[in-house]
Amino acid sequence: MHRLPPAVAWGGLAVMLLAGYWAGYKLNLDPAELPIWWPPAGIILAGFLRRPPREWWALAAIFALAAVLAYMTAGRPPALAVALALSAVAAGFIAATIFRRLAHDPRGLGDVPTLMALLIATAADAALTATGLAAAFAYFFGAAFWQVWGMGSTALALGILLITPVFLTWDRNFFADATNSDIAESVALMLGTIALSLVVFINIIWSHGLPLPAMYVLLLLFVWAALRRTAFEATNVVLAASLIAIWGTTLGLGPALTQAGTPADHVLSLQAFLAVAAIVTLFLAVEATERRRSELAVREQEAHLRSIFETVPDAVITIDEHGIVESYSKAAARLFGYDEAEIVGRNVSMLMPPYYRERHDGYIARYLATGERRIIGIGRVVVGQRKDGTTFPMELAIGELRTNRRRSFTGFVRDISERQQTERRLQDLHSELIHVARVSAMGQMASALAHELNQPLTAVANYLQAGRRMLQAGDERGPQRAAEMMEKAAGQATRAGQIIRRLREFLAKGRTERTAENVNRVVEEAVALAQVGTRELGAKISFDFAEDLPQILIDRIQIQQVVLNLVRNAVEAMAQSSRREITITTARSGGEEVEIAVADSGPGIADEIAAQLFQPFVTTKEKGMGVGLSISRSIVEGHGGRLWASTNDGGGVTFHFTVSAAPSPPRDGEQHGA
Ligand code: ADP
Numbered sequence: 041m042h043r044l045p046p047a048v049a050w051g052g053l054a055v056m057l058l059a060g061y062w063a064g065y066k067l068n069l070d071p072a073e074l075p076i077w078w079p080p081a082g083i084i085l086a087g088f089l090r091r092p093p094r095e096w097w098a099l100a101a102i103f104a105l106a107a108v109l110a111y112m113t114a115g116r117p118p119a120l121a122v123a124l125a126l127s128a129v130a131a132g133f134i135a136a137t138i139f140r141r142l143a144h145d146p147r148g149l150g151d152v153p154t155l156m157a158l159l160i161a162t163a164a165d166a167a168l169t170a171t172g173l174a175a176a177f178a179y180f181f182g183a184a185f186w187q188v189w190g191m192g193s194t195a196l197a198l199g200i201l202l203i204t205p206v207f208l209t210w211d212r213n214f215f216a217d218a219t220n221s222d223i224a225e226s227v228a229l230m231l232g233t234i235a236l237s238l239v240v241f242i243n244i245i246w247s248h249g250l251p252l253p254a255m256y257v258l259l260l261l262f263v264w265a266a267l268r269r270t271a272f273e274a275t276n277v278v279l280a281a282s283l284i285a286i287w288g289t290t291l292g293l294g295p296a297l298t299q300a301g302t303p304a305d306h307v308l309s310l311q312a313f314l315a316v317a318a319i320v321t322l323f324l325a326v327e328a329t330e331r332r333r334s335e336l337a338v339r340e341q342e343a344h345l346r347s348i349f350e351t352v353p354d355a356v357i358t359i360d361e362h363g364i365v366e367s368y369s370k371a372a373a374r375l376f377g378y379d380e381a382e383i384v385g386r387n388v389s390m391l392m393p394p395y396y397r398e399r400h401d402g403y404i405a406r407y408l409a410t411g412e413r414r415i416i417g418i419g420r421v422v423v424g425q426r427k428d429g430t431t432f433p434m435e436l437a438i439g440e441l442r443t444n445r446r447r448s449f450t451g452f453v454r455d456i457s458e459r460q461q462t463e464r465r466l467q468d469l470h471s472e473l474i475h476v477a478r479v480s481a482m483g484q485m486a487s488a489l490a491h492e493l494n495q496p497l498t499a500v501a502n503y504l505q506a507g508r509r510m511l512q513a514g515d516e517r518g519p520q521r522a523a524e525m526m527e528k529a530a531g532q533a534t535r536a537g538q539i540i541r542r543l544r545e546f547l548a549k550g551r552t553e554r555t556a557e558n559v560n561r562v563v564e565e566a567v568a569l570a571q572v573g574t575r576e577l578g579a580k581i582s583f584d585f586a587e588d589l590p591q592i593l594i595d596r597i598q599i600q601q602v603v604l605n606l607v608r609n610a611v612e613a614m615a616q617s618s619r620r621e622i623t624i625t626t627a628r629s630g631g632e633e634v635e636i637a638v639a640d641s642g643p644g645i646a647d648e649i650a651a652q653l654f655q656p657f658v659t660t661k662e663k664g665m666g667v668g669l670s671i672s673r674s675i676v677e678g679h680g681g682r683l684w685a686s687t688n689d690g691g692g693v694t695f696h697f698t699v700s701a702a703p704s705p706p707r708d709g710e711q712h713g714a
Pocket residue numbers: 605609610613640642643644645646649653658659660661663664665666667668669670693
């Protein structure tokens with residue numbers, strides 16, 4: 041809502057002031073019937089509300105002076121003229137004060153509560169001021185109190201209701217935003233109202249005057265303006281019709297005067313009609329404006345969201361509870377290679393590798409049924425599939441929107457295959473560190489082992505040598521003593537074995553944290569990470585995960601390091617291949633073990649290194665360190681599993697490793713838990 045420009049405010053007020061006095065002068069009615077009563081109060085109210093206080097005081101002073109002069113010109117005694125002018129100013133003051141107290145934003149008629157505040161202020165003001173006026177008239181002129189009260193309050197109420205809203209609903213945007221057809225409609229509306237008012241109130245067509253109900257035809261135009269146009273226009277057409285109606289009445293024309301009764305009765309019924317018309321129109325107009333404004337707000341919000349959607353660097357995809365895509369951002373189109381038209385209305389699972397494609401509906405259904413969150417609100421690294429079939433690692437966060445009608449999910453996808461070199465470098469550093477730590481640990485272990493084993497092994501050698509000498513000596517007790525020596529040698533050998541076992545146990549204990557993990561999830565995440573920085577090699581990765589695998593007890597980071605190594609090796613091995621496919625399989629193996637396999641379609645292991653594949657520093661790559669497989673094997677063996685390679689029938693290699701399942705928790709705990 042904008043403030044009225046001062047020039048318009050002053051100009052409008054002056055015109056209304058003059059019109060009011062001119063009408064009153066022409067009417068020359070008894071003061072009790074004066075419809076000129078209403079413009080001053082309405083004007084003052086409007087001026088008070090929309091203009092700064094200093095202007096208002098100037099306005100009130102000018103008005104009071106003009107009113108005194110006008111009343112005196114109309115033949116009223118000076119005392120009465122002053123009293124009338126002051127009471128009109130007071131009326132404007134009272135109404136303005138009440139309205140400002142009740143309305144939360146008195147600077148406009150923006151909503152129904154503000155309109156209600158105006159109506160209450162109007163009614164209270166009309167009643168109060170009319171009481172004072174009627175008392176004065178009864179005292180000075182011996183007029184009938186209730187007659188004056190009725191005329192005065194109706195006139196005053198109408199004045200406020202007709203004029204105040206014109207100022208309160210003023211909106212500069214109307215002129216800024218209006219299209220040509222809007223303006224044409226407004227002009228037609230105003231001209232139609234004026235024409236119809238002239239017919240109804242000035243009898244320009246039928247000189248005998250129209251029946252009273254003819255006035256109600258005008259209501260249709262008011263309703264039209266209220267519903268289709270702005271509140272400002274609606275209040276203007278009502279004001280225009282009212283001015284013409286009053287003019288007609290002063291000329292003794294119009295439907296009101298075709299009825300029997302005194303002029304005072306006619307004025308009263310005309311004013312009552314106009315007041316009702318004004319209130320109805322205002323209600324409709326304010327309602328319609330409010331509705332239009334909230335529609336506009338919704339549309340603006342939609343446009344706002346849309347623009348966020350278009351520009352957000354992450355891919356954003358929303359789906360309904362059946363997995364059907366509802367919207368798909370520009371970034372998503374760039375990331376996955378599908379256009380919006382190819383995706384919207386179809387199942388989001390087409391953006392996933394086949395293994396997940398088949399299960400995604402089930403995931404949603406399970407979530408809807410159980411409410412158990414595995415990814416919503418948590419976020420994970422998963423594998424996405426582009427239109428060309430290649431896969432890539434992505435960080436996926438999912439938000440849920442629940443209204444009482446339906447649910448939908450929003451996925452935020454960030455491609456992490458392109459993350460900067462630094463990240464890759466960090467990972468390389470990480471694996472080098474693991475390697476260095478292991479080499480030094482192995483060195484320490486070897487020297488300790490040498491030291492510890494030296495004694496029993498020397499003893500074994502000594503005993504055996506002594507035994508042999510005894511047998512060679514040919515002594516008759518020789519065989520028996522040789523047997524004793526061998527027994528002692530065996531004892532020392534057992535001790536050496538114990539030392540080795542103890543060392544192994546010690547090493548096993550010194551491990552990092554082991555936790556029970558879901559194999560498939562651990563592997564998927566590692567595969568996703570393995571693709572970081574390998575986009576240019578673009579391999580197609582598919583999954584073949586067994587369901588219902590037992591959990592595995594592992595150091596997650598280490599096992600993921602193994603998977604990452606194997607996948608990286610596979611991707612690198614296939615750099616020159618025309619077919620680049622990797623299949624990751626998880627399966628139950630033997631009794632309590634899980635086997636994870638990474639198969640590629642590359643050239644296979646080079647012959648010259650096949651024999652020492654798992655030894656450190658064996659590599660065929662220019663920049664290779666040759667430690668990946670050896671570290672992987674020691675990690676896997678540290679977990680009590682095995683790592684080996686096999687040749688595929690269709691070419692390429694498969695690396696397999698096993699990890700033992702976590703012991704299942706005791707039944708008791710399960711039953712009493714939670
Ligand atoms: P690096 O990758 O640094 O060479 P690794 O120990 O991981 O060290 O691998 C050793 C060698 O094993 C590689 O240089 C490569 O020749 C061979 N290799 C590993 N994985 C594969 C594979 N999937 N296909 C063919 N050769 C492989």
